[in-house]
Amino acid sequence: MPDLHPFIEGLPKAELHVHHVGSASPRIVAELASRHPDSKVPTDPEALADYFTFTDFAHFIDVYLSVVDLVRTPDDVRHLTFEVARDMARQNIRYAELTITPYSSTRRGIDENAFMEAIEDARKAAEAELGVVLRWCFDIPGEAGPDAAAETARLAVDLRPEGLVSFGLGGPEIGVPRPQFKPYFDRARAAGLHSVPHAGESTGPETIWDSIRELGAERIGHGTSSVQDPELLAYLAEHRIAVEVCPTSNIATRVVTDLDRHPVKEMVAAGVLVTINSDDPPMFGTDLNNEYAVAARLLDLDERGLAQLAKNAVEASFLDPAGKAALNAEIDAYTEAWLAR
Numbered sequence: 581m582p583d584l585h586p587f588i589e590g591l592p593k594a595e596l597h598v599h600h601v602g603s604a605s606p607r608i609v610a611e612l613a614s615r616h617p618d619s620k621v622p623t624d625p626e627a628l629a630d631y632f633t634f635t636d637f638a639h640f641i642d643v644y645l646s647v648v649d650l651v652r653t654p655d656d657v658r659h660l661t662f663e664v665a666r667d668m669a670r671q672n673i674r675y676a677e678l679t680i681t682p683y684s685s686t687r688r689g690i691d692e693n694a695f696m697e698a699i700e701d702a703r704k705a706a707e708a709e710l711g712v713v714l715r716w717c718f719d720i721p722g723e724a725g726p727d728a729a730a731e732t733a734r735l736a737v738d739l740r741p742e743g744l745v746s747f748g749l750g751g752p753e754i755g756v757p758r759p760q761f762k763p764y765f766d767r768a769r770a771a772g773l774h775s776v777p778h779a780g781e782s783t784g785p786e787t788i789w790d791s792i793r794e795l796g797a798e799r800i801g802h803g804t805s806s807v808q809d810p811e812l813l814a815y816l817a818e819h820r821i822a823v824e825v826c827p828t829s830n831i832a833t834r835v836v837t838d839l840d841r842h843p844v845k846e847m848v849a850a851g852v853l854v855t856i857n858s859d860d861p862p863m864f865g866t867d868l869n870n871e872y873a874v875a876a877r878l879l880d881l882d883e884r885g886l887a888q889l890a891k892n893a894v895e896a897s898f899l900d901p902a903g904k905a906a907l908n909a910e911i912d913a914y915t916e917a918w919l920a921r
Contacts, residue, residue: 602860665706719748
């Protein structure tokens with residue numbers, strides 16, 4: 581099998597499931613930790629590799645929240661956001677919907693208007709200077725309950741920044757039932773935001789059904805347990821409800837035990853619209869290019885198959901029609917030029 585890494589590196593891509601704080605590289609995390617010495621996060625980038633080794637999903641959440649605590653000022657927010665875009669540009673990511681948890685920042689004392697200004701300033705600079713188009717998904721930290729949900733919905737609807745396109749739900753799933761968040765998703769959807777909750781990562785198919793029926797999910801974050809329910813797979817396929825698959829993440833958090841047994845193969849076989857994503861890439865020692873290489877092996881894809889995977893993400897994105905057409909054309913042109921060499 582040919583080495584597909586060079587093709588993947590140059591392939592124009594979109595990413596739909598990637599977290600703001602979770603995208604902070606060891607360099608950025610170490611810089612933020614140095615700014616805030618009261619944190620337990622290591623300031624040595626090499627020590628972060630051990631710190632980012634998780635025993636289970638609950639441990640991952642604990643570590644993740646400790647990094648969230650490093651983002652304390654509007655300048656921290658702006659710096660992190662732009663540097664994440666810089667890392668995306670290096671991977672030829674042209675468009676990304678970055679999941680942001682504003683509640684985590686505003687409840688730590690960052691002024692809500694200053695927060696919005698910081699992410700928007702970084703977004704505009706990223707597009708102008710790096711050629712990376714960013715859009716936002718504001719997500720509820722599920723473990724913080726209805727109060728956090730109400731605040732996230734208020735921030736999303738009342739302070740809606742220009743780049744905001746969707747409303748999500750993250751954090752642990754066990755003990756955090758999806759239906760309790762219906763009123764907040766209803767409010768966000770009424771304001772024109774798309775619904776993209778995490779579901780079926782560490783819980784069963786019923787969490788995904790709840791997300792569809794109660795939260796109006798248009799895409800499902802992770803959705804690994806969907807393969808346990810053939811009726812659900814058929815529903816996802818029929819209604820083109822995309823699944824945001826994050827293979828390395830699922831291994832790192834131990835929700836999938838063996839990469840070779842990852843359920844992405846069954847999803848594709850059932851006709852589900854599958855997109856490949858990196859979730860919290862530096863924390864999992866990966867990036868989107870690596871996730872495409874993993875997908876190529878798991879799904880036995882060649883260059884055209886990888887190009888189609890990239891176009892899946894464009895289809896499932898909330899990019900405007902002209903933007904979708906332009907990015908698809910870029911993917912096609914790159915692929916044809918590569919194959920004609």
